[in-house]
Structures are given as structure tokens and as C-alpha cells.
Amino acid sequence: MNQPLAAEEAALFSVLLEAAADAIIVIDEVGTVRQANSACARVFGYELPEILGRNIKMLMPENYRREHDGYLRRYRETGESKIIGVGRQVEGRRSDGVVFPMDLSVGEGSFSGERLYVGIVRDLTERHALLQTLQEQEAELRQMMDSAVVPTGLVDGKGRLLVANEALNSFLACDGSADVELGSYLSADTQVQSLGAALDEAAKAPTVCVLALLAFEVDGHRKSGDLYLASFPRHAHNDDHGIVVQLVDRTAQLEAEKEAREIREELAHYQRISALTAMTAGIAHEVNQPMGAIANYAEAGQILVRKDQVPAEELERIFKQIGQQADRAADVIRRLRSLAGGQSPAREALSASEIVNDTLHLYRSQLELLVVRVEKEYEAELPLVFVDRVQIQQVLLNLLQNAVDSMTQHPEAAIRVSARSAEAGLVIAVEDRGTGISASIAERLTDPFFTSKTDGMGIGLAVCRTIVEKHGGRLWFENNAGGRGATFSFLLPGAEGGTDG
């Protein structure tokens, strides 16, 4: 090796040593520090001369110190190393006694027959602090997620669950360990494709997609919820998107609604039955008329047949009448049965006259009995409405009954039933000449169990309002001008295309 070159190399070595951000330290076979750079002095908190010539153990915490001589000796004797060429995370000890984490990589070489080791040390204190902060932050986030009541998680573009909070795990009845695909929980009647499409859409742009009212099948239980999807880039450098899912659990809400609906339907049914009970006399009359006529015709027929000279036409006419009256009775029974039965609602397109006439027909004898005059008034060109016949009849029946009840003391009781078209559909109004509605009861009139009658249950108008609103309509009332009774009206949205000419 020639001298000038060695000098240059030594200078270059010195520059490299000083330029390194990591601490570099050279020791001999027994651990004496032969060389170290300024970074080494800085990392360990010494002045460089304090380190040079001293044993490397001064830079180690107590537990490493005891072992170090042993390590060096064993390597010398056996050539077995646990660190050379590998690099390990170990601990160093600063001059002030503080132990800190550091990354140590060791190399070795022979110089003039002497074995030297080079150690490169990177102080991990900051990184460890950073990691700890991250861990704490993650724990905090995790805590937040888990304490959130909204089932929340993170899925990939295929709907595979990456992270789930406790609420989501509990919704899906999984413990978060198994591979879970959101789509596999959707029940058969829910569009699984719609989830896929929404995931695709969400992955394309960081939008919020809402999938309303998905049905899930979890452990044989049906659960329902709205799914909110929002994507975000998972990595700055590629297109990988994570999708945050939030699920608004509506199972309980839907069950409560179903229960409420069932109660309302029961109430409506009970109300219909009580309305029918109130109409018993009228109904008996409705059935008695045709039955009585049939009995009369039949008796007359028998008497006539016993005579010889009965004209065949006369008998034919009698039989025809019997048939017609039987139909008439059957018709009454049919109307009654549909009103009394609790069958599920079926909607059909009906005209105002069908609704009003059918109902008045059922109620006719009651009105006659009470000597109430009824006027009908239809506008021309009324829209058809798509309604449940029985329920709307029930509404009208109720309004008629209320109108009659309001006029019990009225010498000239009269009801006007009118139908007119409105922009939003068909309006049917029942106008009475009764006592009107006082301001004090107007506000509570359609509340369930509120009644102004001595023998009322207070469910009639509440049921009416429920039925009309279920049809997308509206029910309201007002006092007539001059204190002449009140008018109850209800609006039904018009059926698509079609008027009652």
C-alpha cells in the first residue's frame, strides 16, 4: 500500500465518518474504542475524546455490559456471531445514564493482522416515541370506534370487512376474526348486486352512497338497516381505496312500526265492528227486505201451483223475482262481509260515486230510521282514486255516523255528501247541520281515545285519519258559515290516468 494513497484514503475515511448521520464506532477485539465519529459523541452525549481509547461497554446499559466481553471472546474462539452482518435492535446508555433504543449493525475486518469491528448505531428514541404515539392514537381511535353505537367498519372494494367496530361485529354476530363479506349477510330478497354497484361507485369517487333499508340475515334473524358508504384513498401512492361503511340499524324501528301498524289495523277493525254493531238494526232491515220478499213469492208460488189454472208466465215471473231478491240479499252480505272481515288491504281504482253510493247503500236504512235527509252532489269529470274500498267506506261511514250523531236534536236533520276534484286528487266532503265543533275540542278531535260523545270510544276519527294518510291523503274539518254545523273532508290522491266521466 503506498503512502500518499493511504493518506488520501484516511482523509476520505475521515470525511465519510463525519458525514454520516448515524453514529459510527470502531473497536478492537477486546472492545477498546479505536475510532468514533461526532455523531457517536452526540448520540451518547459525550465529547469524542471521552470515548476514544475507552471500552465500548461505557456506552451500554448494565445488562449488556456484563455480557459483552463474553460475546467478543466467544466470537474470537468459535467464530459464532449473533450480530455481525445481521443488525439488531439493542439499547444504549447515554452519558446521563438514560437508556435508549438503538439499531445496531456490526461489520468486521482485519487491519495489519488485527481484527476490528465497526458498529453503526441509529438512535431509535424518536422513532419509538413516534410509534408509541401512533399506537396510542390507534388505541384511541379504536376506543372511539368501539364505543360508537353506529356499526362502523372498513371494507375493501369487494365488500370484505377489513376493520369493524364492536357495534358492527355485534350486528353481524361475528367476533371480527373470521373473513367476513358484507354481501354474504344480505338476505335473498335484497339486491346483492346493488351493494356491489354501490361499492364500485364509492371506490371511484369519495362520495357518500346510501343503500336504504337492506335486509340482513344474521343467525336466522332478520335485521334491517341503511348502509352508508364513503371511500377514501388508503395509500397516497396508488389507487387502493378503502370504503368506510356505516350501518344505521333500523331493525327495532321497523319492528316497532310493524307493531304499531298491527295495532292500528286492529283498532280500525274493532272500530269497523263497532260501527257495524251500531248499524245492526239497519243491516237487519237490509237483509230482511229481500228475504221477506223471497218468502212471500215462495209462499204465493206454492199456493198458485196447487191451483190448476195458473199461467206459466206468472210462475216464471215469481221465480225470477225470487232469484233477484236472493242476489240482493247476497249482495248485502257480501258488502258486510268485506267490511267486517279483517282481510289484508287490496287497492283498486274506484270512482267517487262508487265509494259514496256503496257506503250510503249500507247506511241507508239507518239514515231512514233516524229520518235524516241525504243530498248528493258530484262534480262532473272526477278523477278515479286507487284505494282500499273497505277502508275508504269505513272512513265515509264514520263521517256519516258522526254527522248523524251531531244532529240528534235537530228537527230537520240533513247531510250533504259532495265529491269534487282538487289539484291533488279527489275530495269527498260530509256536511252536517249539527252543533259544529267548538274551538276547545277541535285541536284534539282526531287524537285516539278523545271523544265528545257520551258513548263514544274516540277512535273513529283517529282511525279515519290513519286510513286516509295511509292512502297518501289528508283529512280535515271546518265549521260551516253561520254556525250551521261542520264539514269533514278528505282528500285522496288521484289514480294514474283516468277520470270518472
Added chain:
Amino acid sequence: MAEQLTTVHVVDDDDAFRDSLEVLCGSVDLVTRSFADAGAFLEDYSDEWQGCIVLDIRMPGMSGLELQQVLLERGCAMPVVFITGHGDIEMAVTAMKSGAQDFLTKPFRQQDLLDRIHAALKVADRQRASELQRHEVESRFERLTPREREVFDLVVQGCANKVVSNRLDISQRTVELHRSQVMQKMEADSLADLVRLSLRLEG
């Protein structure tokens, strides 16, 4: 007119029921005259009409009960059979108190209705017969002179000729003459007969 005596007047607003009643009555050779409401009946009504009335107790407009009242005021004596529905018992009671012949609650047996119609017609017949007799007796009574009527009144009260002669201050002989005129004009065979006729006059 014999036909009029057995006429059944039907007032019922139900077209089919009214028609069936006509057919039923017709099957047993009863003549009917029917009306859809009380107004139509009153429009046609004549006090010459004979027979009975089958009346629906409840009808739109004037009810059966109201029609019964109007007819009573007009002196119509035709017996009324009311047909009532379920729950009309109160009205039926009112009708009976106002002198209705009978009432039937729907549904009823057809033979019951016919029986009651026949009974009502029998009542009408009897009424008519006694009415005729009364008319006859009245017209006989009309023929008596004022003095003969005075004698008639006293005789049917059971006064002997002598008492009559004293009361009226006429001779017994004159009393006997008047008395024989009375017996002749009243077409009475005996004193008992005369007393019976006098009762009809009061009836």
C-alpha cells in the same frame, strides 16, 4: 161492490217487498191496491175504501205511524196490520195503542201474515155490517115523528104505557097508538127487539 170489501191496501217503500205482497195476496184471491209511500196513499185515499191496510212501520218521508195518525183523524176505520223490523218494538207498541189491528215482526211466516190479513178483513166486514145495520136503524128512526121518538125513548127505558101517558101528559090510548107506530116503523117484532135496535142507535 163486493170486490172493495176485501181490498188489501199495501203501503211499503220497498218495491220488491211490495210486489211480493201483492203476489202473495193475489195467490189467495185477495185484491190489492198498493202504494210506495204514505203520500201516494193519501193522495188517492177515499173514505169509500173498504178492507184493511198493511203498513210498513218505517218508510222514508211520512212513517207508517204518522200515516196511521192522519187516517185516524180522517175517521178511517180500516184495520191496520203493521209490518215492523227488528228493533221497532217501541214503535209497534205505539201503533197498537193507537188502535192498530195487529203487527208482525220481520221475518214472519207468510201464513201468519195471510191469517192476520184475513182477520183484519173479517173485522172490517163486521165493522161494515154493524155500520150498515146502524145506518138502517138510523134511517128507520128518522121516520119517527117527534112524539113517537119521545114514546120510543121512554118505552125502551122500560116505562109502562101508564107511566108514558103520565110523563107525556097524553092518554093511554094515544100512547098505544104511538107505540104501535113505533114498532111498525122500527120494524120491531117485540119490545126486546126494540131495545136491541135502540142500543145500535147509541153504538
